[in-house]
Structures are given as structure tokens and as C-alpha cells.
Amino acid sequence: MSIEVESEHTQTLGHRKTIKWLLVIAVGMFGFGFAMVPLYNLLCSVTGWNSIGTNSAQATVREISREIDLDRTVVVTFDGTINAGLPWEFKPMVRKLEVTPGKSYEANFYVKNYSDREIVGQAIPGVTPWQGTEHFHKTECFCFTQQTLAAGESRMMPLRFTVDADLPKDIKLLTLSYTLMDTDRSALKANAGLAKN
Amino acid sequence: MSDAITHEAHHHGPPTGAKRWLYSTNHKDIGTMYLIFALVMLFLGGAMAMVIRAELWMPGLQLVEPDFFNNLVTNHALIMVFAVVMPAGVGLANWMIPLMIGAPDMAMPRMNNMSFWLLPPAAILLVLSMIVPFFGGGQTVNTGWTLYPPLSVQSGMGMDFLIFTIHVLGVSSIMGSINIITTIVNMRAPGMTWMKMPIFVWSWFFTALLLIVIMPVFAGGVTMLLFDRHFGTSFFDAAGGGDPVLFQHIFWFFGHPEVYVLLLPSIGVLGMIIPTFARKPLFGYKSLVYGMAVLYGLGLIVWAHHQYTIGMSIETTTYFMIGTILISIPVGLMIFNFIFTLWKGSITFETPMLFSLAIILMFSFAGTTGVMLAVVPADLQYHDTYFVVAHFHYALIPGSLFGLYAAVFFWLPKWTGHMYNERLGKIFFWWTTIGFNLTFFPQHFSGLAGMPRRIVDYNMIFTEFNVMSSVGAFTFGLSHLLFLYIIIKTVKGGEKAADKPWDGASIGYSGLEWTVPSPPPFHTFEEAPQVK
Numbered sequence: 001m002s003i004e005v006e007s008e009h010t011q012t013l014g015h016r017k018t019i020k021w022l023l024v025i026a027v028g029m030f031g032f033g034f035a036m037v038p039l040y041n042l043l044c045s046v047t048g049w050n051s052i053g054t055n056s057a058q059a060t061v062r063e064i065s066r067e068i069d070l071d072r073t074v075v076v077t078f079d080g081t082i083n084a085g086l087p088w089e090f091k092p093m094v095r096k097l098e099v100t101p102g103k104s105y106e107a108n109f110y111v112k113n114y115s116d117r118e119i120v121g122q123a124i125p126g127v128t129p130w131q132g133t134e135h136f137h138k139t140e141c142f143c144f145t146q147q148t149l150a151a152g153e154s155r156m157m158p159l160r161f162t163v164d165a166d167l168p169k170d171i172k173l174l175t176l177s178y179t180l181m182d183t184d185r186s187a188l189k190a191n192a193g194l195a196k197n
Numbered sequence: 198m199s200d201a202i203t204h205e206a207h208h209h210g211p212p213t214g215a216k217r218w219l220y221s222t223n224h225k226d227i228g229t230m231y232l233i234f235a236l237v238m239l240f241l242g243g244a245m246a247m248v249i250r251a252e253l254w255m256p257g258l259q260l261v262e263p264d265f266f267n268n269l270v271t272n273h274a275l276i277m278v279f280a281v282v283m284p285a286g287v288g289l290a291n292w293m294i295p296l297m298i299g300a301p302d303m304a305m306p307r308m309n310n311m312s313f314w315l316l317p318p319a320a321i322l323l324v325l326s327m328i329v330p331f332f333g334g335g336q337t338v339n340t341g342w343t344l345y346p347p348l349s350v351q352s353g354m355g356m357d358f359l360i361f362t363i364h365v366l367g368v369s370s371i372m373g374s375i376n377i378i379t380t381i382v383n384m385r386a387p388g389m390t391w392m393k394m395p396i397f398v399w400s401w402f403f404t405a406l407l408l409i410v411i412m413p414v415f416a417g418g419v420t421m422l423l424f425d426r427h428f429g430t431s432f433f434d435a436a437g438g439g440d441p442v443l444f445q446h447i448f449w450f451f452g453h454p455e456v457y458v459l460l461l462p463s464i465g466v467l468g469m470i471i472p473t474f475a476r477k478p479l480f481g482y483k484s485l486v487y488g489m490a491v492l493y494g495l496g497l498i499v500w501a502h503h504q505y506t507i508g509m510s511i512e513t514t515t516y517f518m519i520g521t522i523l524i525s526i527p528v529g530l531m532i533f534n535f536i537f538t539l540w541k542g543s544i545t546f547e548t549p550m551l552f553s554l555a556i557i558l559m560f561s562f563a564g565t566t567g568v569m570l571a572v573v574p575a576d577l578q579y580h581d582t583y584f585v586v587a588h589f590h591y592a593l594i595p596g597s598l599f600g601l602y603a604a605v606f607f608w609l610p611k612w613t614g615h616m617y618n619e620r621l622g623k624i625f626f627w628w629t630t631i632g633f634n635l636t637f638f639p640q641h642f643s644g645l646a647g648m649p650r651r652i653v654d655y656n657m658i659f660t661e662f663n664v665m666s667s668v669g670a671f672t673f674g675l676s677h678l679l680f681l682y683i684i685i686k687t688v689k690g691g692e693k694a695a696d697k698p699w700d701g702a703s704i705g706y707s708g709l710e711w712t713v714p715s716p717p718p719f720h721t722f723e724e725a726p727q728v729k
Contacts, residue, residue, distance in 0.1 A: 014383040015304050022375045026409050033417025033447055037432060040443050047510070083436075084351070122436040130508060181436035 058144050059137035059162075068102030069165035075099075076163065079177040080109055086182045087115040088149070093156070101165040109142065109178070112154035120183045121147045128175040135167040136174060146183060211719045219314075222306030223719060224291045227313050229612070231288030232605075234316055235281050236681070242276035243674050245269045250636075250670035253663050256655050264330075266653040267339035268355075272327055274342035275359070278459065279366050280320055282597045286462040287312075287373045289604050290401045292612065294377065296710035296717065297395045299386025299726045304379035308372050315369035319362050326358035341651050343448055346433040346441045350425050357426070360419045367416040374405035374412075386709070388728030395706050396485060400465025403489045407454050407461075410497070415451035418444060442507050449500035457496045459593060461489060463600020464531055467553050470607050471535050474550035475542025478705025481534045488527040488534075495524050505576045514573045521571035525564060532561055547699075548622030552603035555630050556595045563591035566641070581651075584644025590637045602629075602680070609687050610694035614716035617687040625683060628676040635669025 076099055078092035093108040113119055123143040127133045138144075142157035149155065163174065211217050211226065221227055249269050252260045261269070291309065295302055303309045330337040335353020338344075349356055381402050385394070394402075421432040422444065431437025433444045472479045479485065499520040501509065509517075535557055544550070566588040570576050579585060610616050643662040648655055655663065697703065697711040707728045713721050 011383060015379050018379045018382050019305075019375055022378055022409055026371050026375070026413050028413075029410050030413035030417050033414040034421070036414075036447055036450075037421075037443065040440070040446060044440075084347070124435045128508075130510065179435065181434075183436045 058141070059139055064137050064139075064162050065164050065166065066102070067165040068100065070100060072169075073098045073100055074163055074167065074171065075173045076105075076161075077173065077175045078107060078109075079175060081177065081179045083179050083181040086119070086121065086180060088113050088119070088121065088180060089154075090178070090180045099163055101163050101167055104139070104160060104162045107159045107161070109157045109159065110154070111147065111149065111157055111180070113149035113152060116151045118148060118150050121149065121180050122183050123147070123178045123180045126177050126179075128177065129171060132163075132167060132171050132174045135164045136176065137162045137164060143178065220310070222302070222310050224295050224303045224306070224309065225612075225717065225719070227303075227309050228288045228291030228293075230313050231284045231291060231316075234313075234320075235285035235288060235601075236684075238276055238280035238284070238320065240677070240681075242273050242281055243677060245273040245276070246670060247674050249273065250667040252653060253655070254667045255663075256657050256660060258654060261653070263653040264337045264339050267341070267651060268327060268330075268337035270651050271338050271341050271344075272323065275323065275362075277593075278342070278455070279363075280316070280323070282459045282593070282601065283366075283370060284316060285601045286401075286404065286459075286597075287370070287377075289397075289462060289466070289601070289608075290373075290377050290405075293608065293710060294380060294398055294401060295384070296713065296721060297398050298381065298384065298389050299709045299722045299728065300380060300384035301720065301722050301725075303376050304384055305376050309376055312369045312372040312376065315365050315372075319365040319369065322358050322362040322365065326355040326362065329354045329358065343445075343452070344419070344422065345448070346422065346425065346444050349422055350433065357423065360423050363419050364416055367412045370408050371412050374408040377401055377405040378409075386722070386725045386728050389707065389709075392483065392486070393707060393728060395465075395708075396468030396479060396482065397462075397465035399486050400461045400468070400489060403493050404458050404461045407458050407493060407496070411451040411454045411458070414447060418447035418451070421447075442504075445504050445507065446501065449503045450497075453500040453503065454493075454496045456592070457492055459597040460600075461492075463556070463597045463604075464489070466600045466604040466607070467535055467556060470549045470553045470603055471538050472704055473607075473699050473701040474547060474553075475539050475544050476701040476704060477538055477542045479534065480537035480540075481530075482705075485531060485534045488530045491527040492524065495520060495527070499524065502571055502576075505573050506580050518571055518573050522568060525568055528564055532557060532564075545701075547606075547619065548617075548626055549603045549607035551623065551626045552599050552606070555626070556599050556603070559591055559595035559599075559634075563588060563596065566591065579644065581649055582644040583640040583648045583650055586650050587637045587640035587644055590640075594633055594637070605684070607699075609684070610698040611710065611715050611717070613688050613691075614694050614714075615687050615689075615691035616694050616698060617683055617691065621679065621683050621686075625676060625679045628679065629673060632669050632671075632673030632676055636666050636673050637669070639663075639665040639669075 076097045078095060078097075080090045080092050082088055082090050089110070089112045091110055093110055097105060097107060099105050111121075125138070125141070125143050127136050138159065138161045140158060140160035142159065147155070147157065161176075167174075211223065212220070218226065218230060221230070248261065249266070252258075252266055291303065294300075326338055329335075330353055334355055336351065336355075338349075338352050338355045338359050340349045340352065340356075344356075344359070381394070381398060421430070424430040425432050425434055425439070431439040433439050433441045435441065468479055468485060499517055501513065501517045502521040505514055505517075535553075546554075566584070570579055570585065570588055606617060606622055639662040643659045643666075644650075646659065648659045648662075694715040696714050697708075698715065702708060703711045709722075709726055709728070712726070
């Protein structure tokens with residue numbers, strides 16, 4: 001009988017040890033899910049794979065190489081998209097610019113708030129093909145800050161950029177695309193019936 | 198003294214009435230409840246599929262609103278994955294693992310009770326998530342089962358119910374998995390070494406280990422979604438510095454291994470059934486175990502093959518493509534194990550065996566389309582078309598659902614003590630297999646021709662394929678009434694089943710589950726058996 005009790009006791013100990021390890025794995029993996037947020041951002045900014053961070057960064061004139069490549073031109077096209085539910089108009093004033101790598105250019109975007117209230121917007125840039133991202137330098141951009149537009153207000157928003165001479169030779173066309181988003185998501189929530197008045 | 202009391206308590210029969218089930222800590226009762234729950238949910242998820250196919254019978258809008266249609270698509274998937282295949286698999290594990298390894302019960306019987314009783318509340322939450330939009334709860338959950346933001350951030354209150362559903366299901370399956378692993382690690386009978394364990398036990402060992410690794414990540418992902426929706430965080434909101442693509446990575450880090458969670462128990466079932474009816478030991482037992490281990494490892498590092506179109510670099514997509522194609526090696530190995538087990542066997546074609554053979558054929562077919570989808574340039578065209586729908590239904594219906602059917606027919610005599618009606622079983626097999634193929638085979642063609650998935654309406658040119666699919670789906674759906682009839686009839690009575698109802702069972706392994714009577718008494722293996 002005492003042997004039986006003892007074996008039951010060691011079995012409980014064995015259970016405890018296994019359960020402890022399995023719980024550690026489960027809790028650790030829950031943490032890993034959250035750790036993926038900084039890991040992902042780190043990986044993306046280091047490699048430039050999918051880089052909202054790199055795209056939105058401001059470049060100072062000093063950082064950009066002064067070398068000018070007069071032998072070729074690159075076509076830069078502009079695109080402006082309104083994210084779902086934002087009652088704004090948003091469009092580039094020029095669709096297309098032919099640029100010489102190394103020189104600085106300016107382009108303007110027009111924006112107007114059609115709603116009857118003040119809305120804070122944020123533009124998120126993206127460069128296609130993504131290999132051009134690190135060679136596309138924005139020294140001045142409306143995407144660096146949030147844009148607050150009063151009801152009915154319209155505005156011309158400036159962008160100053162340089163495509164550096166190190167841009168791979170096979171890239172002849174770059175597209176800079178902006179998605180303008182409602183920072184409050186209030187319009188979206190109103191749409192979905194989630195609005196909190 | 199107290200020992201004597203517990204010893205005595207062990208010998209009376211099961212308690213009667215509702216208490217037997219509500220308070221049950223008995224692995225057989227809990228296994229039965231899991232299986233019944235899965236069967237009920239199979240009819241719910243199947244009914245949704247019927248509505249989907251009825252709507253897609255013709256182009257244009259006939260029966261349901263587009264948002265509700267997408268809600269049906271979402272919930273059909275979530276129910277089939279989380280409320281049918283997974284609980285049914287856990288039910289089989291509960292019933293069979295203690296019997297197979299000679300343990301008196303699961304390691305933690307009370308936790309076992311709790312992990313089952315979390316399921317009905319989860320199911321209620323899921324149904325509520327469908328209903329609240331009709332009572333002013335905002336937009337339906339129309340995202341598909343992947344719940345991608347930003348759409349999932351914009352959905353109405355139903356999305357919150359769905360997030361809590363996933364939390365509850367996650368807790369339930371993590372507890373179930375901890376229980377199963379602890380049982381396998383600590384409660385094997387003397388002499389039952391690791392490499393003597395029946396292959397079904399091995400398959401559940403890997404499945405449970407996989408669940409413990411992936412479910413918490415998914416729970417974390419939907420928690421972030423909840424925070425983005427209500428607490429002003431911007432994990433997945435680009436306007437606040439987050440990235441919606443991050444959710445896709447978190448989701449598929451869970452979602453791809455989840456496929457193996459659904460598949461592996463059925464591989465284990467095939468590893469029991471095929472040797473039985475080929476009357477030969479399983480060919481390459483060790484390689485099958487190692488193959489599952491490799492599948493486990495590879496499965497965790499290839500998730501982004503679901504996201505080729507998000508704009509990853511060439512290097513990254515190449516890595517995920519190669520990793521994904523490598524998976525065909527361990528899976529192909531498993532298929533060869535089964536084929537070589539059949540080789541020169543003395544084969545008979547009872548219902549479980551018919552299902553097993555059909556699985557080998559149809560699952561290999563899904564593997565082939567899977568390799569097609571793994572290839573990046575090809576996938577860019579197939580992405581989000583009916584070709585993908587056809588592929589994963591060929592993977593999941595034969596790969597997991599038919600595996601469960603085979604298991605039910607194989608073990609029903611053991612569970613109930615009665616033989617099922619073999620004639621009806623065979624009719625069910627042919628009916629369901631023909632229905633299934635008629636439903637999903639044409640979808641390969643409509644998909645290759647460009648029909649997008651998750652859309653309520655479609656171009657006229659796809660009408661013929663969709664009519665075929667719908668006819669097949671109704672055939673497939675109806676066959677399950679026969680399934681239900683067979684099960685009820687077998688539970689109620691029928692030819693008495695022997696302790697070992699299949700003469701080929703327990704060939705090549707210890708076969709402890711066949712040494713207990715059919716049906717097994719309420720308590721088994723209170724004295725641990727000795728395995729030679």
C-alpha cells in the first residue's frame with residue numbers, strides 16, 4: 001500500500017513538472033505574439049522590406065549624396081488615395097515628373113475637407129518598387145506631421161524630394177503613393193455603427 | 198483510510214442524469230461529449246455552407262445580403278475549424294489515448310471537464326456574433342476567417358463577440374493540449390516506451406505540442422485587434438504608425454501550423470486503420486514519427502506563403518516558397534508509408550478502409566495543387582480565387598474530416614459495443630465521396646478562369662461550374678443525415694461487437710485498446726497493464 005501511495009506521489013510530481021513546462025511555453029508564446037510587433041518593425045526598418053518607418057522618415061539635405069547623375073532620368077509618378085470613410089479630396093497637382101538623380105524637386109498635393117467638422121488626417125507614403133525606397137529621400141513632406149483641416153478648408157501641401165544617384169540602373173519608374181487616413185477613425189466607426197458620441 | 202474510500206468509489210458505475218455529464222471527469226464521457234458537440238456543430242457549419250451554395254447557384258443576388266453572405270463564409274470556416282474538426286480530434290484523443298497507452302484516465306480529469314465545458318459558451322458567443330448585427334450591432338463580421346484589419350477594425354459589435362469566442366476556444370484547446378501531453382509523457386503503462394506508442398498517440402503528441410505553441414500567438418493577435426478597436430492603440434492602424442500587414446504575419450504564424458493541427462490526428466487515424474485492414478504492420482513506423490516531427494518544424498516557419506501578394510522582397514518570397522515545397526517531402530513520406538503498408542497486404546474494404554484509401558488519393562491531389570500554389574509566380578494568379586478554395590477543401594475534407602469519419606466507423610464498435618451497419622456505411626462513403634468531389638472539383642476550373650472567392654455574385658461565364666458545385670454540395674450535405682442515422686442506430690443497438698471487432702487490429706503494436714471489452718467499462722486499466 002505504501003508503495004502504491006509513493007508511486008502516485010511521484011506521478012503527481014511528474015505531472016507538475018510537465019505542466020509547468022507546457023505552461024511556460026504557452027505563456028511565452030503569448031508574449032512572443034506581442035514581441036512580434038517590435039521585432040517586425042525592427043526587421044522591416046533594417047531590411048527596408050515593408051517599411052512604413054523608412055518611408056515616412058525625414059531626410060536632411062546633408063545626408064543625401066551630392067552626386068548628380070546627368071546620364072539618365074527617372075520618371076516619378078504620384079498617387080493619392082483616400083482611405084475608406086474619410087470625406088476629403090486628395091490629389092497630386094502633377095501626375096508625373098521626369099527627374100535627374102541627385103537633383104532636388106518639388107511637388108504639391110491638394111487636399112480639401114468636405115465635411116462639416118474638423119478632421120485630423122495622416123498621409124502614409126509608399127514607394128514602388130520597394131527597392132527604390134532607400135534611394136527616395138523626402139526632405140520636406142506633409143506626411144511628417146498630421147494635417148488638421150477645419151470644416152470646408154482646403155490646402156496645398158508641399159513635398160520636396162531627391163532621388164539619389166545610387167538608385168539601381170534598372171529602375172526607370174518610381175511611384176510614390178500616399179494613402180490619407182483619418183487618425184480618429186471616427187468616420188469609419190460611424191459607418192460601422194460603432195460611433196461613440 | 199481515505200485511500201480505501203477512493204478505491205471503493207472507483208468501482209461504482211457512472212453517476213446518473215445530467216450530473217454525469219456536467220460534472221464528468223471520466224475520459225470516455227468527456228470524449229463522447231466532445232464528439233457529440235462536434236457533430237452538432239458540423240450540422241450548423243454545414244447548414245451555412247448550404248446557404249452559401251444556394252446563393253451561388255446562380256449569378257446575381259437571390260437569397261442573402263452581401264454582408265451576411267460574407268459573414269456566413271467567415272463563420273462557416275471558423276465553425277468547421279474550431280468547433281468541428283478540433284473538438285472531434287480532442288474527443289478521439291480523450292477516448293483512445295488512455296486506452297491505447299494503458300492509463301486509467303487523463304492526467305487532469307477536472308481540467309478535462311473544464312476544457313470541454315468552455316466549448317458551449319464559445320459556440321454561443323459565436324452565434325451571438327452573427328445575431329447582433331440584426332439588433333443594431335453595426336456591420337457584420339464580413340472579413341473571412343482570417344479577420345484581416347483594417348476591415349476587422351471597422352466591423353461592428355459582432356467582431357468583439359468573435360474575438361472573445363477565439364479567446365475562450367484558445368484557452369480550451371491549450372488546456373486540452375496540456376492534458377494530453379501530460380498524459381502521454383507521464384501515464385504510459387510499464388513497458389510502453391516512446392517508440393512502442395501507437396501512431397495515433399504520436400500524432401496527438403505533435404498536434405498538442407503545436408497547439409500550445411500557436412494558439413497563444415493567435416490569442417495575442419486578436420487581443421491587439423480588440424485594443425485597436427476600443428482602446429485607441431495602433432498595432433494595425435497605419436494612421437497611428439502601425440501596420441495592417443503585421444496582423445497577417447501574426448495570423449498566419451498561427452494559421453499555417455493550424456492546418457497541421459487539423460491534419461495530424463487524421464494521419465494518426467490512418468496509421469491505425471490501414472495496417473488493420475491490410476493485415477500488415479505499419480510500414481516505416483519510425484520514419485512516420487520522424488516525418489511528423491519534421492512537419493512540425495517546417496510548419497512553423499513557412500507561414501508567409503499565404504501572403505505572397507503583400508509586396509515582400511524576392512528573397513523573402515523565395516525563402517517561403519522553398520520552405521513550403523520542402524513540406525511535400527515529409528507529407529509524401531507519410532503517403533508512401535501508407536502505400537507500402539498496403540503493398541502485398543491482405544486487404545478488405547470495410548467502411549473505415551474505404552475512407553482511408555479515398556483520403557490517400559484525394560489528399561495527394563490537394564498536395565499537388567498545394568505545390569502549385571506554393572510557387573510564387575503561379576500563386577500571384579491563383580491568389581484569392583476558387584482554385585484556393587478547391588485546394589484547401591481537398592486538403593481539409595479528406596485530410597481531416599474524412600479521417601474523423603474513418604475513425605468514427607473504426608472505433609464505433611469499441612465505443613458502443615455494437616457493429617454499425619456495413620451496408621449503410623458503404624452507401625454513406627460513396628454518397629459523401631461523390632458529393633464532395635462534385636462540389637469541389639469544378640472549383641479548380643472556375644478558379645483558374647479567375648472567379649474570386651468570398652464574393653456573393655459572379656460573372657455569368659462561371660454559371661455551369663457553380664451549378665455543378667451546388668448540386669454536389671447539396672448531395673454532400675444530405676449524406677450527413679445518413680451519417681447521423683447510422684450513428685444513432687449503432688448506439689441504440691445492433692450486432693454485438695467483440696472486444697476486437699476487426700481481426701486485423703493490433704497487428705504490429707501492443708493494441709491495448711482491444712484488450713478491454715466493447716463497450717469498455719466506466720473505469721479501465723486501474724491496474725496498469727504490462728506491455729511486452
